[in-house]
Amino acid sequence: MLDMDWKITFKTKEASYQLMLISEVEIDESVENLVDTAIITLPEAVMNQVLNFEEKIVRGSEVLIELGYDKNLEKEFVGYVQDIVANDSSLQIVCEDALFLFRVGVKDAEMKPTSSKKIAESIVDQIDKTFKVSCDYDIGFEKFIIHQATGYDVLKKLQEETKANIYFDTDSKVLHIHAPYLEKGGDVVYSMQENIGKSSLDYKRAIDKKVEVTIESIDLKGNVRSYTTGTTGGDKITIKVGAVTESDMKKIAATVLQQNNYDGLDGSIDTWLIPFVKPTYSAHYSDDDYPDKKGIYYVVSTKTTFSNAGGKRVVKFGIKLG
Known part of the structure; x- marks a missing residue:
């Protein structure tokens, strides 16, 4: 039987502070979202004493969330406090990753x-030059x-x-810009x-889902250009x-078709906290009852919850890599 362990540390310019109790932690991470979030829920009062940590x-x-078993902790989330919300019977500390810094x-x-890449580098240079841009989808x-x-508005428009x-x-301290499914973070079984x-x-087959993708663009003279790919007569997806x-219209169309x-x-x-996994990992999946479904899948998102009820992680698969 494994003992659940956790450590949540907050840091300001003056000092650091470690939480001593929690009700629940929920962490949402995805390569498809601009922002990863964490919500730390605490009881509003302990022994009839209202919690007070505003200072x-x-x-x-800054916030660092580490979770695990038997004192073996993994770094699950790094970010910043976005808000502190008081509900009827609890307090919630709402956190965001580095996108928080770019909401200016x-x-x-x-x-x-x-x-x-140039647009992203311009935003980083204006807001926080300690960040680097990793872009292979320019x-x-x-x-x-x-x-x-x-900065958030610009990145959202780019996305x-x-x-x-x-x-x-x-x-x-890296801002990533990649074509879907190319960035590899690690492996998990x-x-x-x-x-x-x-x-x-x-299990789904491409042959059963016919898709037709059209990209529409307006050039500098105001003329509308379009490019279409996929299966004629299939479900139509139009991106403006x-x-x-x-x-690059063709490149975007190929990306949407692949997705x-x-x-x-x-x-x-x-699954549970073990094995550790993050979005961008390659998940090696197998089922002895259905050996034909064995394969390697791209992890696009994870949702991790941690409380007295245990640690659970929902892992969403993307395309098959192999």
Whole structure:
């Protein structure tokens, strides 16, 4: 029987502070979302004494969440306190990853020609130069306008128009911009007979789901350009982008098609804190009852909960890698 362990540390410019009790921790991480979040729930009062830590934990405090068993802790979340919310019977400390730092205004600009990487580097240079940009999916823009926007607004627009995976590695201070399923964080092994509590996985075949993708762009002269790929007559997906180059319209279309049309398992599994896993990991999946479903799948998201009831992690699979 393993003993559950945890350590949650907050840090401000003045000092650090460690929580001594919690009711629950919930961590949501995904390469498909701009922001990873953690919600730490505490009882509002202990022994009829209201908890008061406002001077120790404030908006912007750094937070480190470590979880595990038998004093073997893994770094599960690194970020910042976004808000402290009082409910009827509990307190919630709402945390965000490094995107929290980028919810501030940036200069208006008209960048032309430019690219995803140059735009992201411009935002990082204005907000926090200690961050680096890792980009291997550099979509070209004939023109990109920034007007009365925050760093978050700009990154969100980039994500919407390029369909890239854009996310922060807060611990390493890296802003990642990648084509879906390319960035590899590590490997993890799952077996239905050994370390999976339950599964909601369904096998789907690309041949059964016909998809037609159209990318529409408006060039600098105001002309509408379009590019279509996939299966004619299939489910139609139309993406409107800005003044993107024609070659990169095709790149975006291929990305969207890959996200919506592949052979493999679709869904998620429920497991525990061990084995450790993060989005971008390659999950080696097997089921002795269905050996034909064995494969390697890209982990797109994890949802981790930790409380007196135990530690659980929901792991969502993306495309089949092998």
